[in-house]
Amino acid sequence: MAKRKISNTLALAVLGLLREQPMHPYEMATTLRERHKDGSFKVNSGSLYDTVGALARHGWIEPVETARDGRRPERTVYATTESGRHEFVRWIDELLRTPVAEYPKFMAAVSYLGALGPDRAAEALAERAGHLAQRIEETNAVLADTVGSGRVPRLFMIEAECALHSWEAELAWTRRTIAEIRDGSLSWPEVQRTEQGWTWSGPTDSKGSTP
Amino acid sequence: MAKRKISNTLALAVLGLLREQPMHPYEMATTLRERHKDGSFKVNSGSLYDTVGALARHGWIEPVETARDGRRPERTVYATTESGRHEFVRWIDELLRTPVAEYPKFMAAVSYLGALGPDRAAEALAERAGHLAQRIEETNAVLADTVGSGRVPRLFMIEAECALHSWEAELAWTRRTIAEIRDGSLSWPEVQRTEQGWTWSGPTDSKGSTP
DNA sequence: TCCCGTATAGTCGGTCCCGACTATTAGGGG
DNA sequence: CCCCTAATAGTCGGGACCGACTATACGGGA
Numbered sequence: 001m002a003k004r005k006i007s008n009t010l011a012l013a014v015l016g017l018l019r020e021q022p023m024h025p026y027e028m029a030t031t032l033r034e035r036h037k038d039g040s041f042k043v044n045s046g047s048l049y050d051t052v053g054a055l056a057r058h059g060w061i062e063p064v065e066t067a068r069d070g071r072r073p074e075r076t077v078y079a080t081t082e083s084g085r086h087e088f089v090r091w092i093d094e095l096l097r098t099p100v101a102e103y104p105k106f107m108a109a110v111s112y113l114g115a116l117g118p119d120r121a122a123e124a125l126a127e128r129a130g131h132l133a134q135r136i137e138e139t140n141a142v143l144a145d146t147v148g149s150g151r152v153p154r155l156f157m158i159e160a161e162c163a164l165h166s167w168e169a170e171l172a173w174t175r176r177t178i179a180e181i182r183d184g185s186l187s188w189p190e191v192q193r194t195e196q197g198w199t200w201s202g203p204t205d206s207k208g209s210t211p
Numbered sequence: 212m213a214k215r216k217i218s219n220t221l222a223l224a225v226l227g228l229l230r231e232q233p234m235h236p237y238e239m240a241t242t243l244r245e246r247h248k249d250g251s252f253k254v255n256s257g258s259l260y261d262t263v264g265a266l267a268r269h270g271w272i273e274p275v276e277t278a279r280d281g282r283r284p285e286r287t288v289y290a291t292t293e294s295g296r297h298e299f300v301r302w303i304d305e306l307l308r309t310p311v312a313e314y315p316k317f318m319a320a321v322s323y324l325g326a327l328g329p330d331r332a333a334e335a336l337a338e339r340a341g342h343l344a345q346r347i348e349e350t351n352a353v354l355a356d357t358v359g360s361g362r363v364p365r366l367f368m369i370e371a372e373c374a375l376h377s378w379e380a381e382l383a384w385t386r387r388t389i390a391e392i393r394d395g396s397l398s399w400p401e402v403q404r405t406e407q408g409w410t411w412s413g414p415t416d417s418k419g420s421t422p
Numbered sequence: 423t424c425c426c427g428t429a430t431a432g433t434c435g436g437t438c439c440c441g442a443c444t445a446t447t448a449g450g451g452g
Numbered sequence: 453c454c455c456c457t458a459a460t461a462g463t464c465g466g467g468a469c470c471g472a473c474t475a476t477a478c479g480g481g482a
Contacts, residue, residue: 095320109306169380
């Protein structure tokens with residue numbers, strides 16, 4: 001599978017918005033924020049203008065008007081093209097079908113959990129758990145205020161449900177791991193340098209070395 | 212909280228490796244792959260040399276030797292510094308404590324699930340579910356072969372357990388959503404453009420419009 | 423009426439990151 | 453013994469991404 005010409009998912013959001021209505025970049029940003037889509041797309045003005053430019057170069061969108069209100073900066077309004085609308089659907093299809101490797105910061109830190117020692121690790125994870133619980137609550141509130149009140153169809157906020165499930169899973173894992181650290185069921189070997197290679201020792205693990 | 216000087220987590224991996232032993236960049240890459248850490252860190256030669264250079268500029272690591280084997284390219288061997296070792300621990304602590312917004316590609320696609328229509332969406336999700344199941348199986352096999360056989364302490368592969376849980380959660384959500392699409396409990400409104408704004412209609416949702 | 427904070431709209435320079443590429447050598451099958 | 457592949461070690465140019473900055477207009481309190 002050849003690499004996508006544009007891989008920034010912000011471009012997907014742009015195509016999605018322009019499918020509804022011609023718009024200028026600044027309006028795209030505010031619309032995405034209004035609809036709470038800024039949890040799924042990193043909306044950054046710099047990236048946005050870059051992305052819109054790239055989409056235009058590829059012929060997936062095109063400028064349809066350059067208006068000027070008084071002496072404010074010029075606004076360039078864009079619309080999708082036929083090929084842009086097709087690309088939009090193809091891209092979504094591909095993103096859904098084939099999982100790609102992601103490298104969340106949390107996973108990197110968990111890789112070196114050992115370096116903190118059991119007490120500090122448990123404490124740090126506990127703080128994270130608190131933040132996660134709060135984030136989950138906030139998202140639930142947003143869902144209640146939109147889908148829950150019938151103002152927005154559920155399908156239009158489905159990604160919030162997806163994110164919620166993912167955070168709940170992370171929270172569950174975090175809490176379980178805290179418990180395992182505290183009750184000692186996750187043994188904490190100390191690493192030592194020797195001339196042979198690496199040696200570790202711990203409450204339940206036997207000594208060994210990596211070749 | 213001021214922004215970190217280096218945010219690429221590959222730098223964390225480098226600090227972690229050099230804490231054990233002085234090394235040259237190429238050896239870091241192969242070591243990370245051997246230890247199956249390339250699921251948590253994106254190991255790319257270009258990024259690696261950039262990252263090592265940045266770490267050296269900040270004084271967190273330093274070159275200790277530049278050896279040359281025959282007429283092969285020069286190898287620069289690096290070691291951590293005192294401040295590098297402190298930074299390592301501080302960084303892990305911070306990454307664990309405070310969750311940051313991540314923008315997985317899947318979330319972006321789910322945002323526009325509607326654009327595929329129910330049948331194609333369900334089919335695409337089903338294909339994803341298959342890939343996820345396979346990935347889970349592969350990771351389980353790796354865990355069985357390392358931790359399961361007692362060759363590596365569980366703590367050293369803990370991030371694989373974490374990733375496994377996260378994928379299992381995603382798989383569960385995916386399967387549940389497929390079922391909801393197929394049995395019609397996730398209603399699929401059609402969006403139409405009107406002069407007022409946006410109108411949708413669907414089996415269970417009442418008509419409405421976004422202001 | 424004057425000022426100040428906020429909303430509107432976008433530009434710009436620099437850093438980060440990637441992957442394709444180069445160059446050398448060890449190893450092994452024919 | 454020779455060629456071909458894989459492994460070793462790293463370079464480089466270009467594109468993606470970010471966030472700080474500019475500039476104008478509007479609204480409301482002092």
